[in-house]
Amino acid sequence: MIKSQQILFNMKIKFFSLSKTISLLLCLCFLAIDGLAQTSKKDEKSEAILKKAVQVLGGENYLKVKSQIGRGKFSLMRDGMIGSFQTFIDVIVFPDKERTEFKALGVKTVQTNVGDTGWIFDGEAQVINVQSETQVKDFKRGISASLDNLLREHWRGKAELSYVGRREATVGKRNDVIKLTYDDGFAVEFEFSAEGLPVKAIYKRTNPDGEEQKEEDRYAQFVDFQGIKTPLIIDHFSGGVQTSRINYETMEFNKSIPDSVFAKPTNPKELKKDLKL
Numbered sequence: 135m136i137k138s139q140q141i142l143f144n145m146k147i148k149f150f151s152l153s154k155t156i157s158l159l160l161c162l163c164f165l166a167i168d169g170l171a172q173t174s175k176k177d178e179k180s181e182a183i184l185k186k187a188v189q190v191l192g193g194e195n196y197l198k199v200k201s202q203i204g205r206g207k208f209s210l211m212r213d214g215m216i217g218s219f220q221t222f223i224d225v226i227v228f229p230d231k232e233r234t235e236f237k238a239l240g241v242k243t244v245q246t247n248v249g250d251t252g253w254i255f256d257g258e259a260q261v262i263n264v265q266s267e268t269q270v271k272d273f274k275r276g277i278s279a280s281l282d283n284l285l286r287e288h289w290r291g292k293a294e295l296s297y298v299g300r301r302e303a304t305v306g307k308r309n310d311v312i313k314l315t316y317d318d319g320f321a322v323e324f325e326f327s328a329e330g331l332p333v334k335a336i337y338k339r340t341n342p343d344g345e346e347q348k349e350e351d352r353y354a355q356f357v358d359f360q361g362i363k364t365p366l367i368i369d370h371f372s373g374g375v376q377t378s379r380i381n382y383e384t385m386e387f388n389k390s391i392p393d394s395v396f397a398k399p400t401n402p403k404e405l406k407k408d409l410k411l
Contacts, residue, residue: 180296180297183312184284184287184295184312186330188285189330191331191363195360196362197286198388199228199362199387200227200228200388201226201227201388202225202386202388203223203224203225203386203389203411204223204224204384205222205382205385206221206222206382207219207220207221208220208222208378208379208380208381209379211377216379218238219238220237220238220243222235222236222237223235225409225411229288230277231248231396232246233395234246241258242257243256246396247265247273250270251265252269255399255402260402262399262405275320278293278322279335280335289316293314295312297312298311298313298323307328310326312326320337321337321338331356332365333352334350334352334353335350335351336348348371348372349371351370351371352368352369352370352371353365353367354366354367354368354369359384359386360386360387364382366383367382391411395409
């Protein structure tokens, strides 16, 4: 009789332990399902913000852009004032070809990149140099942090998009924030107004002293060119201090641009003439 009672007691203990295990597993399953549902909602939110911004900037017109030519002034800022400026022409064939010509006091500088390669013309020294690994890396990092890269989705397969939340902008206004996180860990947050306009991009980089600091691009004065809204002003901040301003004056889209524009010249004299497109 005692043995039977002991067996029955042991069975009850095992059943109670099994019940607790099953309850715990069910609880974990429900939490996992709820977590997936929350993640799914955040993914849907970030994708919706992305689509809204594309529509605001021109919809299909914006997405069909294969090349652009921008002209304007590039200014270095000091204490909130323009310290010096250069005129520029910037030629881009998406996703990774770019040639930018700067001119100040008659002296020209040309920086050109194609994928993993690049060259620079120093007009003062009249020499053409191949870009260093660091310079090419900086160019590619710039693409990763660019608004066009985000909205035209060249990051697909290389990064993950997520919804961060809402962030205070001005009094009574908040911006939606989404984040791109690349496979190598580099992350960029993009802020959008309630109307869907891009406001800023925020990321971090390591400065020459080996310290990590906040970098920020702010977009302003959107103007329509060929059915595409383009920010005429892009202000750059490093560590909370404004360091430069890009001020576009004109923008052309989808002009035919030959590969020769990006080819490294054999003679510096070839770069004396202004770029004709």
